[in-house]
Amino acid sequence: MMRLAFSGGDGSGATGLAEAALRIADLSVTVVAHPDAVRRHQAAAVLSAGLTASSLSAALDRYGGEFDAVMIESTSSGLPDDVASAAAAGKHILLAFPLLDSVVAAERIITACRQSDVRLMLCQTARFRPSQIAVRQVLESGKLGEPALLRIHAWDSQSLTSQRETRDVAAAAGAGGTRPAWPRLTEQLDLAMGMFGGWPSELYVLGRQEAGRSRSEWPRHVQVHLGFGEGRMALISVASEALPEGERYATVSLIASAGAAYADDFDQTQLVYRSGCARAFKTSEGTAAVTHELREFAEAVRQKRDPAVGGNAGIHALHLTDLAWQALSTGQPVQTKGLQHASPQ
Numbered sequence: 001m002m003r004l005a006f007s008g009g010d011g012s013g014a015t016g017l018a019e020a021a022l023r024i025a026d027l028s029v030t031v032v033a034h035p036d037a038v039r040r041h042q043a044a045a046v047l048s049a050g051l052t053a054s055s056l057s058a059a060l061d062r063y064g065g066e067f068d069a070v071m072i073e074s075t076s077s078g079l080p081d082d083v084a085s086a087a088a089a090g091k092h093i094l095l096a097f098p099l100l101d102s103v104v105a106a107e108r109i110i111t112a113c114r115q116s117d118v119r120l121m122l123c124q125t126a127r128f129r130p131s132q133i134a135v136r137q138v139l140e141s142g143k144l145g146e147p148a149l150l151r152i153h154a155w156d157s158q159s160l161t162s163q164r165e166t167r168d169v170a171a172a173a174g175a176g177g178t179r180p181a182w183p184r185l186t187e188q189l190d191l192a193m194g195m196f197g198g199w200p201s202e203l204y205v206l207g208r209q210e211a212g213r214s215r216s217e218w219p220r221h222v223q224v225h226l227g228f229g230e231g232r233m234a235l236i237s238v239a240s241e242a243l244p245e246g247e248r249y250a251t252v253s254l255i256a257s258a259g260a261a262y263a264d265d266f267d268q269t270q271l272v273y274r275s276g277c278a279r280a281f282k283t284s285e286g287t288a289a290v291t292h293e294l295r296e297f298a299e300a301v302r303q304k305r306d307p308a309v310g311g312n313a314g315i316h317a318l319h320l321t322d323l324a325w326q327a328l329s330t331g332q333p334v335q336t337k338g339l340q341h342a343s344p345q
Helices: 013-021 037-047 055-067 080-088 103-115 130-140 184-196 288-303 309-332
Strands: 001-005 027-035 052-053 070-072 092-096 122-123 147-156 166-168 176-179 204-208 219-229 233-239 248-256 261-265 268-270 281-282
Touching: 001 055, 001 281, 001 288, 013 027, 013 037, 013 288, 027 037, 027 055, 027 204, 037 052, 052 055, 055 070, 055 080, 080 092, 080 103, 080 219, 092 103, 092 288, 103 122, 103 309, 122 288, 122 309, 130 184, 130 261, 130 288, 147 184, 166 309, 176 309, 184 233, 184 248, 184 309, 204 309, 219 309
Parallel strands: 001 027, 001 070, 027 052, 070 092, 092 122, 147 233
Antiparallel strands: 147 248, 166 176, 204 219, 219 233, 248 261, 268 281
Protein backbone atom coordinates (compact mmCIF):
# COMPACT_ATOMS: atom_id res chain seq x y z
CA MET A 1 0.00 0.00 0.00
CA MET A 2 1.39 3.39 -1.00
CA ARG A 3 0.31 6.24 1.27
CA LEU A 4 0.12 9.60 -0.48
CA ALA A 5 0.14 13.16 0.82
CA PHE A 6 -1.57 15.93 -1.18
CA SER A 7 0.01 19.38 -0.95
CA GLY A 8 -0.66 22.90 -2.23
CA GLY A 9 -2.55 24.13 -5.28
CA ASP A 10 -6.01 25.63 -5.33
CA GLY A 11 -7.58 22.36 -4.24
CA SER A 12 -9.26 21.79 -7.62
CA GLY A 13 -7.29 18.59 -8.20
CA ALA A 14 -8.57 16.92 -5.04
CA THR A 15 -11.80 15.61 -6.59
CA GLY A 16 -10.07 13.99 -9.56
CA LEU A 17 -7.39 12.55 -7.29
CA ALA A 18 -10.03 11.12 -4.94
CA GLU A 19 -11.95 9.45 -7.75
CA ALA A 20 -8.76 8.03 -9.25
CA ALA A 21 -7.42 6.79 -5.90
CA LEU A 22 -10.60 4.77 -5.35
CA ARG A 23 -9.75 2.77 -8.48
CA ILE A 24 -6.29 1.79 -7.27
CA ALA A 25 -6.39 -0.88 -4.57
CA ASP A 26 -2.90 -0.26 -3.18
CA LEU A 27 -3.04 3.55 -2.86
CA SER A 28 -4.63 5.85 -0.29
CA VAL A 29 -4.38 9.57 0.55
CA THR A 30 -3.53 10.00 4.22
CA VAL A 31 -2.38 13.64 4.62
CA VAL A 32 -3.43 17.00 3.15
CA ALA A 33 -1.19 20.08 3.44
CA HIS A 34 -2.40 23.57 2.51
CA PRO A 35 -1.89 27.05 4.07
CA ASP A 36 -5.57 27.95 3.75
CA ALA A 37 -7.59 26.25 6.50
CA VAL A 38 -10.85 26.15 4.51
CA ARG A 39 -9.28 24.61 1.40
CA ARG A 40 -7.21 22.26 3.57
CA HIS A 41 -10.25 20.80 5.31
CA GLN A 42 -12.33 20.71 2.14
CA ALA A 43 -9.62 18.73 0.33
CA ALA A 44 -9.22 16.41 3.33
CA ALA A 45 -12.95 15.70 3.31
CA VAL A 46 -12.98 14.95 -0.42
CA LEU A 47 -9.90 12.72 -0.16
CA SER A 48 -10.97 11.02 3.09
CA ALA A 49 -7.61 12.00 4.58
CA GLY A 50 -7.52 11.94 8.37
CA LEU A 51 -4.48 14.20 8.84
CA THR A 52 -3.95 17.84 7.84
CA ALA A 53 -1.13 20.37 8.08
CA SER A 54 -0.63 24.00 7.14
CA SER A 55 2.39 23.27 4.93
CA LEU A 56 4.38 20.40 3.47
CA SER A 57 7.22 21.06 5.92
CA ALA A 58 4.75 20.84 8.81
CA ALA A 59 3.35 17.59 7.40
CA LEU A 60 6.88 16.16 7.19
CA ASP A 61 7.61 17.18 10.78
CA ARG A 62 4.34 15.95 12.31
CA TYR A 63 3.24 13.09 10.07
CA GLY A 64 6.38 12.01 8.23
CA GLY A 65 5.77 8.39 9.14
CA GLU A 66 2.23 8.47 7.75
CA PHE A 67 2.97 8.84 4.04
CA ASP A 68 5.43 7.44 1.50
CA ALA A 69 5.00 9.91 -1.37
CA VAL A 70 3.64 13.38 -2.00
CA MET A 71 1.69 14.93 -4.86
CA ILE A 72 2.56 18.64 -4.95
CA GLU A 73 0.15 20.80 -6.96
CA SER A 74 1.93 24.08 -6.25
CA THR A 75 3.91 25.81 -8.98
CA SER A 76 5.31 28.53 -6.71
CA SER A 77 8.96 29.54 -6.64
CA GLY A 78 9.31 27.58 -3.39
CA LEU A 79 8.66 24.26 -5.14
CA PRO A 80 12.36 23.23 -5.43
CA ASP A 81 12.81 23.74 -1.67
CA ASP A 82 9.66 21.72 -0.91
CA VAL A 83 10.84 18.90 -3.17
CA ALA A 84 14.30 18.92 -1.61
CA SER A 85 12.80 18.63 1.90
CA ALA A 86 10.43 15.84 0.93
CA ALA A 87 13.10 13.94 -1.03
CA ALA A 88 15.55 14.22 1.88
CA ALA A 89 12.86 12.61 4.06
CA GLY A 90 12.66 9.70 1.59
CA LYS A 91 9.34 10.70 0.01
CA HIS A 92 8.68 9.96 -3.66
CA ILE A 93 7.51 12.98 -5.66
CA LEU A 94 4.61 13.56 -8.09
CA LEU A 95 4.57 17.03 -9.70
CA ALA A 96 2.67 19.06 -12.26
CA PHE A 97 3.99 19.33 -15.82
CA PRO A 98 6.00 21.32 -16.84
CA LEU A 99 8.47 21.86 -14.01
CA LEU A 100 7.80 25.54 -13.22
CA ASP A 101 8.63 26.16 -16.90
CA SER A 102 12.21 26.64 -15.77
CA VAL A 103 15.24 24.54 -16.73
CA VAL A 104 17.20 25.80 -13.71
CA ALA A 105 14.41 24.86 -11.26
CA ALA A 106 14.00 21.50 -13.01
CA GLU A 107 17.69 20.75 -12.53
CA ARG A 108 17.42 21.47 -8.79
CA ILE A 109 14.40 19.19 -8.45
CA ILE A 110 15.94 16.32 -10.44
CA THR A 111 19.20 16.54 -8.50
CA ALA A 112 17.42 16.50 -5.12
CA CYS A 113 15.41 13.38 -6.05
CA ARG A 114 18.42 11.60 -7.52
CA GLN A 115 20.62 12.28 -4.51
CA SER A 116 17.95 10.89 -2.18
CA ASP A 117 17.18 7.93 -4.50
CA VAL A 118 13.44 8.66 -4.68
CA ARG A 119 11.19 8.44 -7.72
CA LEU A 120 10.16 11.66 -9.49
CA MET A 121 7.19 11.67 -11.87
CA LEU A 122 5.44 14.48 -13.73
CA CYS A 123 1.68 14.62 -14.34
CA GLN A 124 1.85 14.89 -18.13
CA THR A 125 -1.84 14.13 -18.70
CA ALA A 126 -1.51 14.36 -22.50
CA ARG A 127 0.50 11.11 -22.42
CA PHE A 128 -1.95 9.25 -20.19
CA ARG A 129 -5.28 9.77 -21.90
CA PRO A 130 -6.75 6.37 -22.84
CA SER A 131 -6.66 7.26 -26.53
CA GLN A 132 -2.97 8.23 -26.34
CA ILE A 133 -2.11 5.08 -24.41
CA ALA A 134 -3.78 2.99 -27.13
CA VAL A 135 -1.73 4.71 -29.85
CA ARG A 136 1.51 4.27 -27.90
CA GLN A 137 0.81 0.61 -27.17
CA VAL A 138 0.14 -0.30 -30.78
CA LEU A 139 3.24 1.67 -31.83
CA GLU A 140 5.44 -0.06 -29.26
CA SER A 141 4.08 -3.46 -30.31
CA GLY A 142 5.61 -2.94 -33.76
CA LYS A 143 2.31 -3.36 -35.57
CA LEU A 144 2.53 0.14 -37.07
CA GLY A 145 6.21 -0.08 -37.94
CA GLU A 146 8.40 2.99 -37.55
CA PRO A 147 6.74 6.41 -36.98
CA ALA A 148 7.08 8.65 -40.04
CA LEU A 149 4.66 11.60 -39.75
CA LEU A 150 2.98 12.89 -36.61
CA ARG A 151 0.31 15.60 -36.81
CA ILE A 152 -0.92 17.27 -33.60
CA HIS A 153 -3.62 19.94 -33.21
CA ALA A 154 -4.22 21.48 -29.78
CA TRP A 155 -6.74 24.29 -29.34
CA ASP A 156 -7.86 26.14 -26.21
CA SER A 157 -10.39 28.77 -25.24
CA GLN A 158 -9.17 31.96 -23.61
CA SER A 159 -9.98 30.87 -20.06
CA LEU A 160 -7.96 27.66 -20.49
CA THR A 161 -4.90 29.42 -21.90
CA SER A 162 -2.33 29.61 -19.12
CA GLN A 163 -0.95 32.95 -18.03
CA ARG A 164 2.25 33.56 -19.95
CA GLU A 165 4.60 34.72 -17.23
CA THR A 166 8.02 35.74 -18.53
CA ARG A 167 10.89 33.47 -17.53
CA ASP A 168 14.60 33.10 -18.12
CA VAL A 169 15.69 31.15 -21.17
CA ALA A 170 18.62 28.79 -20.82
CA ALA A 171 21.76 30.23 -22.38
CA ALA A 172 22.12 27.02 -24.42
CA ALA A 173 18.99 28.06 -26.35
CA GLY A 174 20.87 30.94 -27.96
CA ALA A 175 21.66 34.31 -26.48
CA GLY A 176 19.65 33.71 -23.33
CA GLY A 177 17.11 36.32 -22.27
CA THR A 178 13.44 35.67 -21.50
CA ARG A 179 10.43 34.03 -23.08
CA PRO A 180 6.77 33.69 -22.10
CA ALA A 181 5.57 30.37 -20.75
CA TRP A 182 3.03 28.30 -22.69
CA PRO A 183 2.52 24.92 -20.94
CA ARG A 184 0.11 23.67 -23.61
CA LEU A 185 2.87 23.97 -26.24
CA THR A 186 5.42 22.31 -23.96
CA GLU A 187 3.02 19.39 -23.43
CA GLN A 188 2.69 18.79 -27.17
CA LEU A 189 6.46 18.98 -27.74
CA ASP A 190 6.91 16.31 -25.05
CA LEU A 191 4.18 14.18 -26.64
CA ALA A 192 5.98 14.32 -30.00
CA MET A 193 9.34 13.33 -28.49
CA GLY A 194 7.61 10.46 -26.69
CA MET A 195 6.10 9.18 -29.96
CA PHE A 196 9.43 9.29 -31.81
CA GLY A 197 11.40 8.09 -28.82
CA GLY A 198 14.01 10.81 -28.81
CA TRP A 199 15.28 14.32 -29.43
CA PRO A 200 14.67 16.03 -32.82
CA SER A 201 17.46 17.01 -35.17
CA GLU A 202 15.91 20.26 -36.41
CA LEU A 203 13.10 22.67 -35.58
CA TYR A 204 11.22 25.48 -37.30
CA VAL A 205 8.33 27.59 -35.99
CA LEU A 206 5.75 29.72 -37.78
CA GLY A 207 3.43 32.06 -35.91
CA ARG A 208 0.49 34.27 -36.82
CA GLN A 209 1.01 37.51 -34.91
CA GLU A 210 -2.01 39.79 -34.80
CA ALA A 211 -1.74 43.57 -35.01
CA GLY A 212 -1.24 45.19 -31.62
CA ARG A 213 -0.01 41.99 -29.94
CA SER A 214 3.36 42.26 -28.22
CA ARG A 215 6.31 40.39 -29.69
CA SER A 216 7.20 39.40 -26.13
CA GLU A 217 4.18 37.04 -26.21
CA TRP A 218 3.59 33.85 -28.13
CA PRO A 219 1.24 34.41 -31.08
CA ARG A 220 -2.28 33.07 -30.64
CA HIS A 221 -1.44 30.35 -33.17
CA VAL A 222 1.89 28.66 -33.85
CA GLN A 223 2.95 25.73 -35.98
CA VAL A 224 6.06 23.83 -34.98
CA HIS A 225 7.94 21.62 -37.46
CA LEU A 226 10.20 18.99 -35.87
CA GLY A 227 12.57 16.84 -37.90
CA PHE A 228 13.68 13.48 -36.49
CA GLY A 229 16.06 12.38 -39.22
CA GLU A 230 15.59 9.96 -42.14
CA GLY A 231 12.63 11.98 -43.39
CA ARG A 232 10.59 11.57 -40.20
CA MET A 233 8.79 14.65 -38.92
CA ALA A 234 6.15 16.09 -36.60
CA LEU A 235 3.85 19.05 -37.31
CA ILE A 236 2.32 20.59 -34.20
CA SER A 237 -0.34 23.33 -34.31
CA VAL A 238 -1.21 25.00 -31.02
CA ALA A 239 -3.80 27.76 -30.77
CA SER A 240 -4.99 29.82 -27.81
CA GLU A 241 -8.32 31.65 -27.60
CA ALA A 242 -9.48 29.58 -30.56
CA LEU A 243 -12.60 27.91 -29.14
CA PRO A 244 -15.79 28.91 -27.28
CA GLU A 245 -15.41 29.64 -23.58
CA GLY A 246 -14.38 26.61 -21.52
CA GLU A 247 -13.69 24.35 -24.50
CA ARG A 248 -10.48 22.47 -25.30
CA TYR A 249 -9.64 20.06 -28.11
CA ALA A 250 -6.64 18.04 -29.24
CA THR A 251 -6.07 15.49 -32.02
CA VAL A 252 -3.16 13.23 -32.87
CA SER A 253 -2.67 11.55 -36.26
CA LEU A 254 0.27 9.20 -36.72
CA ILE A 255 1.38 7.70 -40.04
CA ALA A 256 3.97 4.95 -39.71
CA SER A 257 5.73 2.59 -42.10
CA ALA A 258 3.17 -0.20 -41.70
CA GLY A 259 0.00 1.55 -40.57
CA ALA A 260 -1.63 4.63 -39.08
CA ALA A 261 -3.42 5.68 -35.90
CA TYR A 262 -5.67 8.54 -34.79
CA ALA A 263 -6.70 9.79 -31.35
CA ASP A 264 -8.51 12.81 -29.92
CA ASP A 265 -9.72 14.05 -26.55
CA PHE A 266 -13.00 15.49 -27.76
CA ASP A 267 -16.03 15.07 -25.50
CA GLN A 268 -18.15 12.70 -27.53
CA THR A 269 -21.72 13.83 -28.14
CA GLN A 270 -24.27 11.01 -27.89
CA LEU A 271 -27.81 11.37 -29.27
CA VAL A 272 -30.45 9.78 -27.05
CA TYR A 273 -33.97 9.16 -28.41
CA ARG A 274 -36.79 9.02 -25.91
CA SER A 275 -40.20 10.55 -26.31
CA GLY A 276 -40.22 13.63 -28.51
CA CYS A 277 -37.02 15.04 -30.00
CA ALA A 278 -33.55 13.59 -29.67
CA ARG A 279 -31.38 15.05 -26.92
CA ALA A 280 -27.60 15.39 -26.97
CA PHE A 281 -25.41 14.32 -24.05
CA LYS A 282 -21.67 14.83 -23.77
CA THR A 283 -19.42 12.13 -22.36
CA SER A 284 -15.76 12.42 -21.46
CA GLU A 285 -12.79 10.37 -20.30
CA GLY A 286 -13.43 11.54 -16.75
CA THR A 287 -10.56 10.73 -14.39
CA ALA A 288 -9.15 7.93 -16.54
CA ALA A 289 -5.94 9.83 -17.35
CA VAL A 290 -5.30 10.69 -13.68
CA THR A 291 -5.93 7.04 -12.75
CA HIS A 292 -3.35 5.86 -15.29
CA GLU A 293 -0.85 8.44 -13.99
CA LEU A 294 -1.29 7.39 -10.37
CA ARG A 295 -1.06 3.71 -11.24
CA GLU A 296 2.17 4.29 -13.19
CA PHE A 297 3.59 6.28 -10.27
CA ALA A 298 2.70 3.59 -7.73
CA GLU A 299 4.17 0.83 -9.91
CA ALA A 300 7.39 2.79 -10.51
CA VAL A 301 7.81 3.24 -6.75
CA ARG A 302 7.11 -0.41 -6.01
CA GLN A 303 9.40 -1.68 -8.79
CA LYS A 304 12.12 0.88 -7.98
CA ARG A 305 12.30 2.04 -11.60
CA ASP A 306 12.05 5.34 -13.42
CA PRO A 307 8.44 6.35 -14.22
CA ALA A 308 7.23 6.87 -17.79
CA VAL A 309 7.47 10.67 -17.50
CA GLY A 310 10.35 11.56 -15.21
CA GLY A 311 12.41 14.65 -14.63
CA ASN A 312 14.53 14.18 -17.74
CA ALA A 313 11.45 14.21 -19.99
CA GLY A 314 10.34 17.43 -18.30
CA ILE A 315 13.68 19.19 -18.69
CA HIS A 316 13.99 18.15 -22.35
CA ALA A 317 10.51 19.51 -23.10
CA LEU A 318 11.38 22.83 -21.42
CA HIS A 319 14.62 23.11 -23.36
CA LEU A 320 12.86 22.36 -26.66
CA THR A 321 10.33 25.10 -25.84
CA ASP A 322 13.26 27.49 -25.37
CA LEU A 323 14.58 26.51 -28.79
CA ALA A 324 11.10 26.95 -30.32
CA TRP A 325 11.00 30.50 -28.96
CA GLN A 326 14.41 31.13 -30.49
CA ALA A 327 13.21 29.84 -33.88
CA LEU A 328 10.07 31.98 -33.72
CA SER A 329 12.02 35.10 -32.68
CA THR A 330 14.65 34.79 -35.40
CA GLY A 331 12.44 33.38 -38.15
CA GLN A 332 15.17 30.81 -38.83
CA PRO A 333 15.33 27.02 -38.47
CA VAL A 334 17.29 25.70 -35.50
CA GLN A 335 19.55 22.69 -35.93
CA THR A 336 18.81 20.99 -32.61
CA LYS A 337 21.03 17.94 -33.06
CA GLY A 338 23.63 18.03 -30.32
CA LEU A 339 21.74 20.67 -28.31
CA GLN A 340 19.87 18.19 -26.12
CA HIS A 341 20.04 19.42 -22.53
CA ALA A 342 22.48 17.43 -20.43
CA SER A 343 20.71 15.79 -17.51
CA PRO A 344 22.07 16.81 -14.09
CA GLN A 345 24.22 14.15 -12.46
